[in-house]
Amino acid sequence: MTILSEAKQQYNAQPQPPASITADVNEASLVTMKGIASRVVLDRKNGTATKKYRRHILVRLLYWIAFQSSFPYICNRAALKAAEYRRRVAGLITKFFLGRDVVAPVLEVREGSDGFAFVTEYVEGTKPRDTKKARQFLGQISDAFIETGLPPWQVSPSNPRSVGNLIETEDGDYRIIDLESNIVTPMVPISGLWGAARDGHLPAFDDVDVPRLRAFVASHEGELRTTLGPSDYRDLQYAIDRYDYYETLWHSNEPRIWGRITRFVARALDFPGHARALRNRGRKSQVLQQEGGEQQTDSPHSTLNKEHCATC
Numbered sequence: 001m002t003i004l005s006e007a008k009q010q011y012n013a014q015p016q017p018p019a020s021i022t023a024d025v026n027e028a029s030l031v032t033m034k035g036i037a038s039r040v041v042l043d044r045k046n047g048t049a050t051k052k053y054r055r056h057i058l059v060r061l062l063y064w065i066a067f068q069s070s071f072p073y074i075c076n077r078a079a080l081k082a083a084e085y086r087r088r089v090a091g092l093i094t095k096f097f098l099g100r101d102v103v104a105p106v107l108e109v110r111e112g113s114d115g116f117a118f119v120t121e122y123v124e125g126t127k128p129r130d131t132k133k134a135r136q137f138l139g140q141i142s143d144a145f146i147e148t149g150l151p152p153w154q155v156s157p158s159n160p161r162s163v164g165n166l167i168e169t170e171d172g173d174y175r176i177i178d179l180e181s182n183i184v185t186p187m188v189p190i191s192g193l194w195g196a197a198r199d200g201h202l203p204a205f206d207d208v209d210v211p212r213l214r215a216f217v218a219s220h221e222g223e224l225r226t227t228l229g230p231s232d233y234r235d236l237q238y239a240i241d242r243y244d245y246y247e248t249l250w251h252s253n254e255p256r257i258w259g260r261i262t263r264f265v266a267r268a269l270d271f272p273g274h275a276r277a278l279r280n281r282g283r284k285s286q287v288l289q290q291e292g293g294e295q296q297t298d299s300p301h302s303t304l305n306k307e308h309c310a311t312c
C-alpha cells in the first residue's frame, strides 16, 4: 500500500468537512480543513487542532466597517487570549448547566512569523449525524449562554453554520469545537441588548456581557460551588477576570466609533448603572494591577506591548 493511499484511508476516518470546506492530506496523521476564512490542521497523534485565520477580504471589510480595525484573530494576541478564556468560561458554564464540559479547550495561542495560531484540543468524532438532534442540543447551549451573558451566535440554532461547530463523539454526545466568529454577529439577544449598548458592544463580535456573567455567578454562587466543585469554581472566577482583562486590552486598541457612540448615549441614560460601574471599576483596576505585575508585556501602556504580530 502506498503512503498516499494509506493517508487517504486515514483521512476517510476523519470528521467530514461541511459542504463549503475542502480538505487535503498533508501527512499520514495531519489533515487540513480549509474554511472560508481559516485553515485548521488536525493532528490526531498529538491531539491538537491548530487554526489560522486567513486574510479574507469580506471578513476584513466587515470588521473594519464595524470597528475600524483589522480582523483581530489574525494578529491581535489579546483578542485570541480573550477567546481562550471565553472558551474556559463557556466550558465551565456548560458543566454547570449540562453536568459536563462540552467545549474543546484552547491549549495555546502560538505566535508565528505571519500571525497567530490558535491551538485547541482535537476532538475525535464526526460531524453531527442527526441535524435535528444537534440543533436541539444547540438550543440548550444557546439558552445557557444567553442567561449567563455569553455570546450565543456560534451556537445558535438559527445560525445556518452552527451545526458545523459541533463534533459528534463516538458515544453520541456533542462537543463544541468553534466558538469564534468570522463575521460581525448579526444577532444580539433582546435581553442582552441594553447591556451590549451600555458596554459599547454594538455592533457585536464574540463579546461576553461581563456584568451579566458576574451577576449570574454571584446569584448562583452556592449551586455553582456544589456543581463545579471548589477548584473549578475558582477557575471560573479566574477565567472571567482574565477574559475581562484581555477584552479590555483588545478593544482599547481599536477605534470602535459606533460602539463608543452607543455607549455614550446608553450610559448617559443609565442612572442606576452609574453606581454599579463605580463598584466594578474598583474591582477591575485591582485585577489590572495584578496582571500588570505578572505580564508587563500585555499592558496597554507598556512600551513592550506585543499586541500585534510583526506583519500587522
Ligand SMILES: Nc1ncnc2c1ncn2[C@@H]1O[C@H](COP(=O)(O)OP(=O)(O)OP(=O)(O)O)[C@@H](O)[C@H]1O
Pocket (backbone or CB within 6 Å): 015, 016, 017, 018, 021, 033, 035, 036, 037, 038, 039, 040, 042, 048, 049, 051, 104, 120, 121, 122, 123, 124, 161, 164, 165, 167, 177, 178, 182
Ligand atoms: N478541535 C477540533 N477537533 C476536531 N475537529 C476540528 C476541531 N476544530 C476544527 N475541526 C474541524 O475543522 C472544521 C472547521 O473548523 P471551524 O469550524 O473552527 O472553522 P471555520 O473557519 O469556522 O469554518 P466554518 O466557517 O465552516 O465554521 C470543523 O468542521 C471540524 O471538522
Ligand SMILES: [Mg+2]
Pocket (backbone or CB within 6 Å): 164, 165, 178
Ligand atoms: Mg466554524
